Amino acid sequence: MKFLLTHKIVSVTLSFLVLFSTLSLTIEKHFCGDVLIDVAIFTETEKCSDDLIENIESNLIKKTCCKDEIDIVEGLSEIAINSFEDLDDIQKQVLLAYSLSYINLFENLPELVIPHKDYSSPILIKDIHVLVETYLI
16 A cells, blocks of 8 residues: 555656656746846736837837846757667666566466366265264364
């Protein structure tokens, strides 16, 4: 029972490890001057009201001191699978020795020969223990 719970915990932990190692994130930060205003992970950051001021009549855009920083955390894009031919000779020998020792660890037991398998027991006419009145306690 204890090993079953441990096995489940390890399985869930490894599945989350694979999930988060392949996950990519984009972290956006919005600064006004040197002050951090907003941080967003999956959405866009909210801009300041002073960030862009458009004058429709003269088509002028006035920029302020606000700036955006984007940090990209890339996960694994491909999981490399090595074949047996990619290994060194020493690694091949160790892998072969380990697999052969593991396979030979569990050998089949020889079949047990039961000599009285086809023998039928005699028919009891009287119960001898009751007649002799010997009882095991």
